[in-house]
Amino acid sequence: MSEVAQPASLALAVSRPQTAPFDWRRAVPLLLAAPLLLYMLVFYALPVVAMLLRSVNDPSWTLSHYATLFDDVVFQKTFWITFNTSVTVTLGCLILGYPVAMGLVRAKAMAPFILVIILLPFWTSVLVRSYAWMVLLGRHGLVNEALLALGMIDRPIRILNTPLATQIAMIHILLPYMILPIANALRQIDPSLIRAASGLGSTPFMTFRQIILPLSMSGVAAGTLLTFVLALGFYITPAMVGGPRDITLSMLIAQQVDQLNWAYAATLSAVLLATALAILAVARKLPGVGNAFRTSMR
Amino acid sequence: MISAGTNGADIGRGASVTLSDLEKTYDRASAAPKDVDRVSLDIRSGEFLTMLGPSGSGKTTTLMMIAGFETPTAGDIAIDGKSVVAMPPYRRNIGMVFQNYALFPHLTVEENVGFPLKQRGVPKPERARLVAEALELVHLPGYGARYPRQLSGGQQQRVAVARAVVFKPRLLLMDEPLGALDKQLRENLQLEMRRLHADLGITFIYVTHDQEEALTMSDRIAVMNDGKVAQVGTPEDLYDRPENRFVAGFIGESNFLPAVVRGVENDVVIAECDGAVIRALCPGRPASGEKVTLTTRPERLRFADSAWIGEQMPQNCLSVTVTEAVFAGERCRYMLQAGDGTSIVLKEPSSAAIRRRAVGERAEIAWSVADTILV
Ligand SMILES: Nc1ncnc2c1ncn2[C@@H]1O[C@H](COP(=O)(O)OP(=O)(O)O)[C@@H](O)[C@H]1O
Ligand SMILES: [Mg+2]
Numbered sequence: 284m285s286e287v288a289q290p291a292s293l294a295l296a297v298s299r300p301q302t303a304p305f306d307w308r309r310a311v312p313l314l315l316a317a318p319l320l321l322y323m324l325v326f327y328a329l330p331v332v333a334m335l336l337r338s339v340n341d342p343s344w345t346l347s348h349y350a351t352l353f354d355d356v357v358f359q360k361t362f363w364i365t366f367n368t369s370v371t372v373t374l375g376c377l378i379l380g381y382p383v384a385m386g387l388v389r390a391k392a393m394a395p396f397i398l399v400i401i402l403l404p405f406w407t408s409v410l411v412r413s414y415a416w417m418v419l420l421g422r423h424g425l426v427n428e429a430l431l432a433l434g435m436i437d438r439p440i441r442i443l444n445t446p447l448a449t450q451i452a453m454i455h456i457l458l459p460y461m462i463l464p465i466a467n468a469l470r471q472i473d474p475s476l477i478r479a480a481s482g483l484g485s486t487p488f489m490t491f492r493q494i495i496l497p498l499s500m501s502g503v504a505a506g507t508l509l510t511f512v513l514a515l516g517f518y519i520t521p522a523m524v525g526g527p528r529d530i531t532l533s534m535l536i537a538q539q540v541d542q543l544n545w546a547y548a549a550t551l552s553a554v555l556l557a558t559a560l561a562i563l564a565v566a567r568k569l570p571g572v573g574n575a576f577r578t579s580m581r
Numbered sequence: 582m583i584s585a586g587t588n589g590a591d592i593g594r595g596a597s598v599t600l601s602d603l604e605k606t607y608d609r610a611s612a613a614p615k616d617v618d619r620v621s622l623d624i625r626s627g628e629f630l631t632m633l634g635p636s637g638s639g640k641t642t643t644l645m646m647i648a649g650f651e652t653p654t655a656g657d658i659a660i661d662g663k664s665v666v667a668m669p670p671y672r673r674n675i676g677m678v679f680q681n682y683a684l685f686p687h688l689t690v691e692e693n694v695g696f697p698l699k700q701r702g703v704p705k706p707e708r709a710r711l712v713a714e715a716l717e718l719v720h721l722p723g724y725g726a727r728y729p730r731q732l733s734g735g736q737q738q739r740v741a742v743a744r745a746v747v748f749k750p751r752l753l754l755m756d757e758p759l760g761a762l763d764k765q766l767r768e769n770l771q772l773e774m775r776r777l778h779a780d781l782g783i784t785f786i787y788v789t790h791d792q793e794e795a796l797t798m799s800d801r802i803a804v805m806n807d808g809k810v811a812q813v814g815t816p817e818d819l820y821d822r823p824e825n826r827f828v829a830g831f832i833g834e835s836n837f838l839p840a841v842v843r844g845v846e847n848d849v850v851i852a853e854c855d856g857a858v859i860r861a862l863c864p865g866r867p868a869s870g871e872k873v874t875l876t877t878r879p880e881r882l883r884f885a886d887s888a889w890i891g892e893q894m895p896q897n898c899l900s901v902t903v904t905e906a907v908f909a910g911e912r913c914r915y916m917l918q919a920g921d922g923t924s925i926v927l928k929e930p931s932s933a934a935i936r937r938r939a940v941g942e943r944a945e946i947a948w949s950v951a952d953t954i955l956v
Contacts, residue, residue: 350719419835473681473683475681475683476683476685476686477677478648478650478670478683479677479679479683479685480685480696481649481650481669481670481671481699482648482649482650482670482671482673482675482676482677483671483677483696483697483744483745484672484674484697484700484701484748485670485671485696485700486671486700489700491590494685497687498686562625
C-alpha cells in the first residue's frame with residue numbers, strides 16, 4: 284500500500300520490483316469509459332467496418348470497385364461537385380463568420396445574446412432548417428418577394444434547387460463551426476497587445492492585419508477544417524434545396540443504397556472517409572493547426 | 582496659449598506634458614467616487630516623473646489617458662502645449678512599456694522592436710540599423726532572431742523598452758515595468774532605467790507602487806491616492822516635508838502625534854502634545870486651539886540622554902515608556918508609549934557604545950524641530 288501512495292516521480296526513481304502489483308487506480312478511467320466504448324464498438328465501429336469491407340469483398344475479395352472509379356464519370360463529377368461545394372461553403376463561412384467572431388469577442392453585455400443567435404442552428408434539426416430554406420428561397424418565398432418589392436427583379440428568379448441554395452443553406456448550418464473556434468482564438472489574444480500596437484503607431488486596420496489576424500490563424504485553421512470536413516459529408520440539405528443534377532457524394536451513396544448497390548455505396552463511403560481523414564492528417568502537420576485543434580476542442 | 586516650457590528654443594529632446602483637472606469615471610451610472618479625480622500635473626521636458634500610489638489609486642488610468650487608450654471624462658491633456666485629447670493613440674507618438682510587456686508573441690525580437698518603425702514606413706535597411714541600435718542600448722545585441730517566449734522576464738522587459746524607444750519618441754510611459762521581476766533584477770534594471778533616461782534625455786512618466794523604486798529613480802514623484810494627487814515633489818520634499826497624513830504614512834514610516842495648536846511664530850507652530858510643548862514646521866497658519874496631527878520619522882528621534890545628539894537645532898522633547906525593544910542588526914527599533922497612550926517608533930543606529938533600553942524603562946526622547954511637520 285505504501286508504494287502506491289508515493290508520488291509518481293519517486294516511484295519511478297526506485298527500481299521497479301519484478302512483480303509490481305496491478306495498479307487498479309490506473310484502470311479506473313478505462314473502466315468508467317467501458318460502457319460507452321462497448322456501445323461504440325458494437326453499434327458504430329463494427330457496422331462501419333462491415334460496410335467498408337463490402338467495398339473489397341463483394342461478391343469476393345477484389346479491388347475492382349475502386350479500379351472502376353477511375354473511369355466512372357458520374358463519380359468524378361459528383362466528387363468534384365462535393366469538393367467544390369465544400370470549398371465555397373467553407374469560404375462563405377469564413378468571410379461571414381470572422382466578423383461575427385470579432386463582434387462576439389468584443390461585445391460585453393450583448394455577448395450571451397449573440398452567442399444564443401449563433402448557436403440557434405445547433406438546436407434546430409437540419410431537416411426543419413432545410414424546409415425553412417425551401418420556404419424562404421422558393422418562387423414565392425420571402426427572398427423573391429423582397430427582391431420584387433425592391434424592384435431589383437421583375438419576375439421571380441430560380442434560387443431553390445440550384446447550387447446557390449445548397450451553399451446558402453449549408454453556410455447557415457455550418458457557421459457556428461467556423462465562428463466558435465475563431466472566437467476562441469480571438470479571445471485568447473491579450474488586449475494589451477492591441478493597445479501596444481496602437482501606441483506604437485499602428486492604425487486599427489494595420490493592427491488587424493499584423494496582430495489580430497496572424498494571432499487568430501490557429502482558430503481560422505481549426506474552423507476551416509471543421510467546416511470543410513463536415514461539408515464534405517452533407518446529405519439532407521443538398522438533397523432538399525439543391526439542384527436535381529447537383530448530386531453530392533453522400534446523395535450518390537444514398538441513391539446506391541436505395542438500389543441495393545451495396546458494394547458501390549461502400550466504395551464511395553470509403554473514398555469520402557479517406558478524403559476527410561487525409562485532409563485532417565495533412566492539416567495536423569501544418570504548423571499551429573494541430574495545436575489549434577487541441578485548444579479549440581477544449 | 583503658450584506656456585513657459587513650450588516656446589521656441591528651449592524645447593528639449595523630451596516632451597512637456599500638462600494635465601489639467603483630468604478626470605475619469607469608468608462607470609458613470611454608479612455613485613462610486615471618480616477613478617481619476619481632478620489630476621493636475623506639469624511635467625517638464627526631460628523630467629523623470631513617477632506616479633506612486635497604492636493599487637487602485639488611478640495611476641494606470643492616468644497613464645492610459647495620456648497614451649490615448651482611455652478618454653478623459655473631463656479635463657485636458659496637453660503635450661508640448663497642444664491638446665491631444667482628440668488624437669488617437671497611434672498618432673500621439675508616445676513610447677509605452679506595459680507591465681506585462683505586451684510583446685507580440687508571433688514576431689521575433691527584431692520584428693517586435695522594428696514594429697513601430699514599420700508602421701511609420703521606415704525602409705528596411707534603416708529599420709535594421711535602428712533596431713540593432715535599440716537592442717544595443719538595452720544590452721541585448723544578438724537576440725534579434727529569438728521569439729519573446731524564448732527570453733527571460735528581464736530580457737523581455739528590455740525588448741519592451743527597446744521597442745518603446747526605437748522610434749525616438751519624446752515621451753516614454755512605463756506602467757510598473759519592473760513589477761513582475763525579482764528583487765535583485767529589479768534593482769539592476771532601476772539603475773539601467775536611470776541611465777537610459779540620462780542617455781535619451783526624453784521625458785519619462787513612470788508608474789509604480791514601490792516607494793523605494795520611486796525614491797531612488799525619480800526627479801519628482803506625484804503621490805496618488807483615491808484618484809487624486811496627494812502631493813507632488815522631489816523625493817526629499819516628500820520624505821522630509823509631507824503635506825498630508827497620507828503621504829507621511831505611505832512614504833517611509835512616520836509617527837503621528839495628536840496635538841493642540843497654541844500659537845504660531847515665524848512658520849513654526851507651537852503645539853501642546855501630551856503636556857509637552859512641541860514645535861513643528863507648517864506652511865499654513867492653523868488657528869489657536871485647533872486639534873492637529875504632527876508627524877516625525879522614527880530614525881530622526883533620539884533618546885535625549887544619548888551623548889552624540891546635535892545641539893545646534895532647537896529640539897522637541899517628550900517623556901515616554903519603552904514597550905518593546907528589537908535589535909535588527911544595523912538598527913535597534915523601539916516601540917515607545919507617551920503619557921497619553923500614543924505609540925511612537927524610534928529607530929537608533931546600533932552601536933556597541935550605545936546603551937540598549939529595556940522594556941518598561943522610562944526615557945526622554947528628543948528630535949529636531951526641522952523634522953517635525955504638521956500634517
Ligand atoms: N477598465 C476599467 N473598467 C472599470 N473600472 C476600472 C477599469 N480600470 C480601472 N478601473 C478602476 O479605476 C480605479 C483606478 O484603477 P487603476 O488606474 O488601475 O489604478 P492603479 O493603476 O493605481 O492600481 C480602480 O478603482 C479600478 O477599479
Ligand atoms: Mg495599475
